[in-house]
Amino acid sequence: MSARWEPIALWMRARWGPIALWATLLVFPFIVQGSDSAAFFQDVGANLILAAIAASAWNIVGGYAGQVSVGHAIFFGAGAYVPLLVYTLWEVPPLLGLPLGIAVAVLIALGIGMPSFRLQGHYFSMATIAVAELVRLVVGNWDLLGAAIGIQGPATPRGWWDLIFRSSMPYYYIFLGVLAVTLSLTYAMERSRFGYYLRAIRAGERAARSLGVPVRRTKLKALMLSAALTATAGSLYAFKVGFVNPESGLGILVSVQMIIVAALGGAGTLYGPLIGAIVLVPLQSATNTWFGGGGSGLTFILYGGIIVILARFEPGGLLELWRRLAARVFHAA
């Protein structure tokens, strides 16, 4: 029998990094339960996982396919607004609005994707910014959608299905579950023909097309998948926060946050977005608390600085940096 089945060989082939990561994420809320700021830590944890989901969703089209969309807030916003709207209009639990939000996002993806993917590189990015801003302006003036004030979800839970919990722990685990699904999908996609198509497109569209890759269709599919997952993140946000307005749901900072989280860890890699979230979200909470009211401004100065340093010195993100350092330290082949 091959060495594969020997316990020692199995031990050595196990991918300890991801295993340790998931194990830590699974028990994290319980580890911090004892401390005084348990609620705060768990809240940061939940926000972290949510950021990871959104960034991983963006990663599919922005990282793997190389189509840098700076307007992903449009999908996040769809996922956030639709469930709350459904509740506001018909008293239905927001949870039921989740599939509807996803459907709306996918339709938008189809609508935007078809004309926009004709554009390359910087043009595409600009188009996505413009469309997202356009939508934000329109929503911000549409009374049905709450105009500038926004819309709210249920104030008190009528049952577990309203997904309103006082502790952040349930949110944490729900989000973790969705993250697991998202990353599994990404993993499956990564190793499929579709994944190869995406990477080919990222490396060179014309070359890919000449090799028979159905470029337009592939990009569209990637955008639709990404939109669906981003909308899910938006819905989860709406459930947790219970409220959304044009700035928090559709603002450009939402899009930028997704990109920087993914890019910091490593765009186009499976765990990049999660790593980016683990570094960035606690950092954001820390700067917000340390600097008090003026903090949010400093947070963005930090963001800007990180992005610039990242772009200048390590475009591959932290994972790339780790690989380079580890290769030198461990003399890996």
Place this chain on the structure above:
Amino acid sequence: MILLQVLVGGLLLGAVYALFASGLTLIWGMMNFINFAHGEFVMLGMYVALVMTWIHAGPETFGPAAMVALFLLGVLVYLGLIKHVMRGPMLSQILSTFGLALLLRYSAFAYFKSDFRTLPESWLAGTINVSGIYVGKAQLVAGAIAGLLALGMHVLLTRTALGSRLLAVAEDRNAAMLMGIRPDRMQALAWGLSAASAGIAGALLANVYPFSPEVGQTFALTAFVVVALGGFGSVPGAMIAGTAIGLIEQVAAYSLGPIYKDVVVYGLFVAVLWVRPQGLLGKL
């Protein structure tokens, strides 16, 4: 009568748009690169004007001061950041100026706070009556100077040796190198010029409109629209489109209200990108 007034205002504003959009289109034409921080350069120009008022300098100094300050900033940004990022993946190219925009915008927030500022009264205050049309002096000066400078940039690019060198690098970097032109230097110069044009535009606008650090984003988008409409890489295109957008924007504001004017402008942008990406006069 009011419509005529709106048109004149739009024309003057359009001239300023033409000025800073020329800078953006120059970079695009030379390096196939969009500077997402261009709006912040305009915003910084406005704050340079503010700082000049702190040392009690008159409005005549705003333009030159902004020009020098932003020229230096542009060259520094190129040498420190852009030069290196150009060799990297698309994502980092887009991220670089995006990050720069955030950095500049929020540093301005931190230092100058988010209040809208207006400049103190100077000899530019007051309006002129031109056969029934009232035009603010500051507006008129801004529009006139911006128009002249935009024209000047076009002349610089097309009629001078320096301009030829810049355009040569834009057209074919390697061939330019073979001709003894140093692309690196030309690109740094282009960045300086681009930033300077944005800065002067900002300094001129500061006399006319109240400003705060957040206006950078609006100007960036306006610049994109103008460049898209005029054609990426074409300075004459930017001039024509700038004037057009200025007119369209003011007429839309007059007839539809200030909020929907943005919708019209962005909608136009998206339409141009989808229907005619190369714009009126540009090369794709």
